[in-house]
Amino acid sequence: MAVKIRPIENRDFPDWLPLWDGNNLGTRDEEVTSETWSRLTDQDFSVHGLVAESDGKLVGLVHYIVHPTTGSLKDVCYMQDVYVEPSERRNGIAKKLLRELAIIGQKDKKWARIYWLAEADNEAAQKLYETVGVKLNFTLHMMAL
Numbered sequence: 001m002a003v004k005i006r007p008i009e010n011r012d013f014p015d016w017l018p019l020w021d022g023n024n025l026g027t028r029d030e031e032v033t034s035e036t037w038s039r040l041t042d043q044d045f046s047v048h049g050l051v052a053e054s055d056g057k058l059v060g061l062v063h064y065i066v067h068p069t070t071g072s073l074k075d076v077c078y079m080q081d082v083y084v085e086p087s088e089r090r091n092g093i094a095k096k097l098l099r100e101l102a103i104i105g106q107k108d109k110k111w112a113r114i115y116w117l118a119e120a121d122n123e124a125a126q127k128l129y130e131t132v133g134v135k136l137n138f139t140l141h142m143m144a145l
Contacts, residue, residue, distance in 0.1 A: 003059070003093055005100040008049035010041050015058035016051065023061070023083035036063075050100055052084070052093045060084040062097040064114075072112035077105055079116040082125075089124070098132050 008016065020036070021028055039047040046067055052060035063081040079101065084093045105111035116133075117140060118125045129135070 002054065003091075003096055004053045005050055005096050006053065008040050008051050008061070012051060012058060013037060016049075016061065019051075019058060019061050019083050019085065022085070023081050050097055052088075052097055054088070059088040060093045060097055062101055064101060066109070066111065069112065074110055074112040077101070077109075077111050077114040079114055082116075094128055095132070098128075102132075 016037070017033075020033065036047070039045045040049045040063065047063065047065050049061060049063045051058050061081065061083050062079060065078045065080060066075050067078065069076045079098075082094055082097060084091075084097075101114060105114055114133075116129070118129055120126070
């Protein structure tokens with residue numbers, strides 16, 4: 001199975017939507033979905049996406065946000081969503097998505113770093129992230145507004 005990693009395109013919406021739903025555990029807020037898609041496909045917006053394509057079908061995605069930070073003169077990248085179709089997992093697709101994102105950040109955009117959050121009990125994600133990143137000893141706090 002040859003997997004191609006590429007930027008998300010307008011034509012991807014019908015194949016992206018089931019992956020988006022899976023990423024959101026089957027729940028969908030239509031307004032959020034519509035706005036997310038609009039942001040992902042607007043070249044001038046700071047939200048971007050890559051997709052994994054196999055045999056003409058989308059099998060994975062990564063969404064990311066590029067922004068300035070106080071700790072560097074270079075932008076940083078927050079990797080927000082990584083999702084691979086369950087039937088396609090354990091085929092290295094998530095790692096390919098992350099590698100492509102790293103290439104974009106290292107060679108093309110010159111980001112200072114990529115960072116992300118992952119649920120502590122998501123063993124598959126934790127195993128993958130241990131191979132590509134450094135775990136920091138922080139806790140996440142949130143103030144709902």
